[in-house]
Amino acid sequence: MSSFVGRRAVVVGGGIGGLSVAGALAGYFEQVDVLERDCLAASAASRPGTAQDRHAHILLAGGLKALDEIFPDFERDLAEAGAVSVGLAQDICYERADVGALPKRDLGLSILCASRPLIEFVLRRRATAVANIALRQGCLVTEVMASRDAAHGVRFNTEAGQSETLETDLIVDASGRGALTIALLGTIGWQRPPVTEIGVDLSYATGVVQIPAGAIQDWKLATTQPAPPAVATYGALVPLEDGRWIATIANHGPSPRLDVWENFHAAFRRLITPTIYDMLGHARPLDRIRHYGFPANVWNHFERLQRLPRGVLPIADALCRFNPIHGQGMSSAAKQAQLLQNVLKQAATESDPLAAAQTGFMARVESVLQTPWRFSTSADLAFPETRGERPENFQKGREFEAALFRAAVADPVVHRAMAEVGQLLRHHDLFDEPHIMERIQAASAKAIA
Ligand SMILES: Cc1cc2nc3c(=O)[nH]c(=O)nc-3n(C[C@H](O)[C@H](O)[C@H](O)COP(=O)(O)OP(=O)(O)OC[C@H]3O[C@@H](n4cnc5c(N)ncnc54)[C@H](O)[C@@H]3O)c2cc1C
The missing domain is CATH 3.50.50.60 (FAD/NAD(P)-binding domain)
Structure with missing residues (x-):
């Protein structure tokens, strides 16, 4: 006591x-x-x-x-309550315009996916x-x-x-x-x-679906990133308990309501790849489409x-x-x-x-x-329409992020470091440690040569 x-x-x-x-x-x-x-x-x-x-x-x-x-x-x-174990990065299809899909390596980390x-x-x-x-x-x-x-x-x-x-x-x-x-x-x-505010005006649309067993072969979770400034749309398909999946599409700026399944499905064509759109072609909606607006x-x-x-x-x-x-x-x-x-x-x-x-x-x-x-x-400030002050070194930060992703593709050590920071297991100072910084620089030098 x-x-x-x-x-x-x-x-x-x-x-x-x-x-x-x-x-x-x-x-x-x-x-x-x-x-x-x-x-x-x-x-x-x-x-x-x-x-x-x-x-x-x-x-x-x-x-x-x-x-x-x-x-x-x-x-x-x-x-035990039914959450689905997803290995980082071997079970994830993570797509970005500049590097394509990240390699599906076993980084020795995992998450549990379930409904909120x-x-x-x-x-x-x-x-x-x-x-x-x-x-x-x-x-x-x-x-x-x-x-x-x-x-x-x-x-x-x-x-x-x-x-x-x-x-x-x-x-x-x-x-x-x-x-x-x-x-x-x-x-x-x-x-x-x-108060610091970074205004994103994100419009969310989400549907819970069933996807026939076997339709998805080589990943358990897919996420497709936008390509600023031209493509401002994110997509994700995430497994839930009870064999269901949750599909979300989110857009910077106003979006029409996607109440009808066909319109919701078609919206995934706006993503930089057809991965999630194609998978939703097999899906059966289980509930109505839900919307959410997130300002900042x-x-x-x-x-x-x-x-x-x-x-x-x-x-x-x-x-x-x-x-x-x-x-x-x-x-x-x-x-x-x-x-x-x-x-x-x-x-x-x-x-x-x-x-x-x-x-x-x-x-x-x-x-x-x-x-x-x-x-x-x-990530948000990369869109010109995002409201808020850009830090002085903003452009340098964007270039570093691009170099980091290139290095993560080439080097499993950088890939693991990126996952640890992105998963909030480590502070972003990890990227400043010489053994990581040198690997990022080496990958960049190789890409230029
Ligand atoms: C669309 C959307 C998607 C999201 N996706 C993710 C995600 O993928 N991963 C993630 O980690 N986070 C996500 N989040 C964020 C996440 O929901 C919150 O950050 C998280 O729930 C922590 O919030 P909290 O406990 O502070 O507030 P909440 O979880 O919102 O809980 C606040 C609680 O306070 C209660 N309450 C409010 N006022 C009072 C009062 N006066 N008296 C008594 N009770 C009160 C409410 O009823 C509520 O239960 C998402 C948020 C949104 C909007």
Whole structure:
């Protein structure tokens, strides 16, 4: 009990971020209450509070590892629930205009593919099995309560329409937008966080399909990248539990609705290769086509504020939202939760562990966000219509990316390094290490000769 840093922590939001963080907090608070506005099904099901859950959700290897460390054997649980194991890169058809398809090598890494509702359900089952985590459904948090510079509780409406309050030592805002934390700053008259926005205006269309066994021969997951500036369309075909597949097409800029299967299927002709279009020729749609509009990558720079009110911590999408086509949000959320767990471990021995944990998390979270942010935004800024400031070295960065892909085709060591960074297993600094940089340069020199 001596390692507890507080009596109660409240987590706002029972999505991927909220559940991951509840697991991270459980060892350090006597009681962790997760307040979720939705009423939750006793199975893997889509729900209104996460409208994005009808679309493909890739859990990267770095996110899977973080969840497995917070909830030991999470990976086994997800596999047993039906998630499909996909080897990197031998089971993936990854297509780009400049290099063609990446080689299907065994890089010794794998991911598990499943629907977002299944991933969340397995996570929820693990979180709620922890004795001191309570998930309260149908609870809409309306306010973080504070006196002077310290938050001390939350006000929320219950399913029965009653307004209640809960006193707590720590409030983690995993509500997806950071609105509660920002409102609190406004109420107490503190500065709001600066915001960086990279506007992508991405239009998503997604269908769940069945594909006859044997139709797909040599890959388990296909992704076709756009070719900026001319082709601004991404496509993906990803396996799900129960032998289903999820097909997504996403476009920068406005897109006509693709409600009719034939129109949805035909839209895949816009991709740079016919791989997914051809495969969908064998497919039978199982549900109607779902749409989603994603305006912008948004980083609320809470970490740049001199301080936050005591007892408040924004996390996951509330802190930073990435263009979802790059598949990083859940994994980044899990890695932030893991960071908080590590920070709490160190803070537990401090004289004011709560303050030390808040300061420690805010000081280190940028290093967790840098790699996915750079990855997302540098790809997005390659489109002239993308809104936002290009970094000074932007053109150099694009040239480096092209060189990296060329080297990954030629050299398995670079291919593995690229996968490790892309899967959020390693920081992008890995590319600056001499043994990797030299290989990238050698591949470039060979290509020129
Ligand atoms: C179209 C689309 C596709 C995506 N694809 C991927 C992908 O392939 N891979 C990936 O890793 N990520 C993907 N993402 C991102 C991913 O969904 C999020 O980054 C991830 O879920 C982490 O979010 P979170 O926990 O912060 O928020 P969410 O998972 O959105 O959860 C927020 C929770 O808070 C609850 N809530 C909100 N307000 C309140 C309140 N006031 N009181 C109580 N509860 C509240 C909501 O009901 C919800 O349950 C995608 C996103 C979109 C939009």
